[in-house]
Amino acid sequence: MAFFKKLKDRLFKSxxxxxxxLEAIVDEAPDPVEEAQVGLSVNDLPANDHIDSHPVEIVRAERSLTETDSPVDNPIAAERPEHELPQGSALLTVGPVDTPASDAGSATAQSELSEAVSGQAAPDAISTPNAAPARQAEPELAAELVAAGNTTDENTPAEKLVVSETLSTGRAKGLLGRIFNRGDKTVHPKRRLDDEMLEQLExxxxxxxMGVDTAxxxxxxMAEGRFGTSLSVADIKGLLAQEITRIMEPVAKPLPLYGKTPQVVLVVGxxxxxxxxxxxxxxxxxxxxxxxxxxxAGDTFRAAAVEQLQIWGDRAxxxxxxxxxxxxxxxxxxxAMTKAEADGADLLMIDTAGRLQNRADLMEELAKIVRVIRKKDPEAPHNTLLxxxxxTGQNAVRQVExxxxxxxxxxxxxxxLDGTAKGGVLVALADKFGLPIHAIGVGEQIDDLAPFDPEEFAAALTGTRPGPQP
Structure with a gap:
């Protein structure tokens, strides 16, 4: 797991x-999650064309905060229990809205916004002089609102209760959803898996x-048996990690060691x-x-390569x-083969000069090395590591060919792999060629090269954890 943590950190770009x-794909056409059936749901809101077109404040419906606190001015509210909402009213707010008495237009604007949310006409009695009493009544009103929200009667029907949990336990729609779910990490949008979404995933x-064929x-x-179901980003990541693991498990093999010595390992690239x-x-x-x-040190054309190998040889x-x-x-x-045989070495590792796959002369030179060492051992090289x-991304496919x-x-x-967002090319190589992947490197240190683990790689690439996905 120590290397997995390093791998996950250094595969961050990919x-x-x-x-x-994935987040952009799911957020493009999210499938609304059903709201929890606690109190009045968002779907029970009255159809009102003004809700999404005005930057409204969400206000408590039992009484407008700009109205006076006198039950005489609002006999309807006086006759109705505090926990019961009038028909077509809005959801609860998180606290009273301060209406300064010195601002003559604030109360009128608040009244108009209340009309837009509740769908009801504002009382004619609301005027600028009443703004000051409303401000004075705010402490008492806030206390009553808290009391009303925390006190329920055993005989009160559940549908009459209006609590803010409807917004925190479900994904609300429209303006309410944007207001209450913004920044809520517990809300996980989902999208229905259809042809358009599959095309975007590809x-x-x-x-x-990953290449066209592999994608x-x-x-x-991923879509098999799941077409038409709703998937979150986490769901898609889990499925993707499973598919990557399935593709790469057959090719995850350590470098084999043979009984015959010296085992010749030719390294090319x-x-x-x-x-x-x-x-x-x-x-x-x-x-x-x-x-x-x-x-x-077979790279005889680059002096720095010889010096670099000598440094590594001295260390080891x-x-x-x-x-x-x-x-x-x-x-x-x-x-080198002659000396390795004489010394009884277990492994002979032959470095070669770097060469582009489109340089026929250099590629022929590589073929000559193979022919010469086979004069000493017809089975050599026992491993040719690319x-x-x-x-380099998809160019790696042409190199392998x-x-x-x-x-x-x-x-x-x-x-x-630590310096690129193209880590998916390894999946394409495994899918296309089926060649063993012996190791992967994520840095310059000795322990930055480790045997290839398909589960850890899939988890690091998708940002999940290794093992069975939920």
């Missing part, structure tokens, strides 16, 4: 891209570098993919596991065989 995309996965296959499997660093990390880890390792206590700059790398590979840079044809690639290592 996971946040999926997360924001586009999101394609933008995450279509993943969304089709394009320029800057992280081959040299990966060899150093693997050598250190194998040495820590009790294996004897020899490294051949592993010998590094080198040749003068510009030497034939195939010749160095042959000499190191891929995650930041070319290297697999010329160097008979046996497994993949993906590096630099």
């Amino acid at each position: 996971s946040s891209k999926l997360d924001s995309g 586009e999101l996965l394609i933008s995450a570098d 279509m296959r993943v969304t089709a499997n 394009v320029n800057g993919s992280g081959k040299t660093t990966t060899i150093g990390k693997l050598a250190s880890q194998f040495k820590a596991a009790g294996k004897t390792v020899v490294i051949a 206590g592993v010998p590094v065989l080198t040749a003068p700059e510009g030497s034939d790398p195939a010749s160095l590979a042959f000499d 190191v891929l840079d995650a930041t 070319t290297f697999q044809r010329l160097a008979d690639v046996s497994g993949l290592i993906m590096t630099k």
Whole structure:
């Protein structure tokens, strides 16, 4: 789990891209959640064209806060129990609205807003002089409102009670929903799974570098048996994590170790993919596991590569065989095999120069290395590892196609997952080629390269937790 935490933190660019995309998809056409049946539901509100078109204040319906507190001025309110709402009234507010007596237009504006919510005409008795008494009555009124909200009679029908829980336990619609659910992390909007939503999910996965074919296959499997159901972002993430895990489980295999020694591991890849660093990390880890390792610095065209390998070799206590700059790398590979056999080494790891898959001359040079070492051992190389840079995205697919044809690639290592939002390309590679994925890298340290775990990768990519999804 220690590496999972690191993986999740460093896959943030990829996971946040999926997360924001899923939220946008669900929020585009949310499926309203049923309100809890506590008191008056939002659906019981009167149809009023003014509700969504005016920035209204939600006011208590038993009495307008701009009215006087005198029961004589409002005989209807005096005859009605405090907990009972008049027909077509609005929901409760969270507290009294202060109406300054010095503002002559405030009371009139408040009255008009009350009309817009309640659908009833404002009493003619409301005027500016009455604003001051209303302000004086606010403390008493607030106390009565709290008392009325907390005191119920055993014989009072449940539908007569109006409490704010209807807004906190369900997703209200329209203006009320926007007001009361804004910033409420307990409210999880859902969207009905239909053709349009599936198409948007496909586009999101394609933008995450999963590729067209893989994106279509993943969304089709996610929709199977769930078409027409309402899904939240968390639901979609869980389904997506399951599908990614299902695709990647068959290819999650550690680097195999054989009884025959030396086991020759040829490491290939394009320029800057992280081959040299990966060899150093693997050598250190194998040495820590009790294996004897020899490294051949076959990148004879880049002096920095030789120096880098020597540094890693010194750290791990592993010998590094080198040749003068510009030497034939195939010749160095042959000499390294001879020394590894003489020393009884368990593993010989051969670095190669970075080469683009579209350079035929360089790719032929790689094929020559393979032919030469097979003169020493017809079965060599026993492993040909292709190191891929995650930041290249879908270009990695073309790299695998070319290297697999010329160097008979046996497994993949993906590096630099910490610096890109294109982590989904690993899913596309697993789905398209089915090659073993031995390890993934998320940094420069030795422990930043770890065996590939499909559940942990799927969870980190989708922002969930490894294991069965709810």
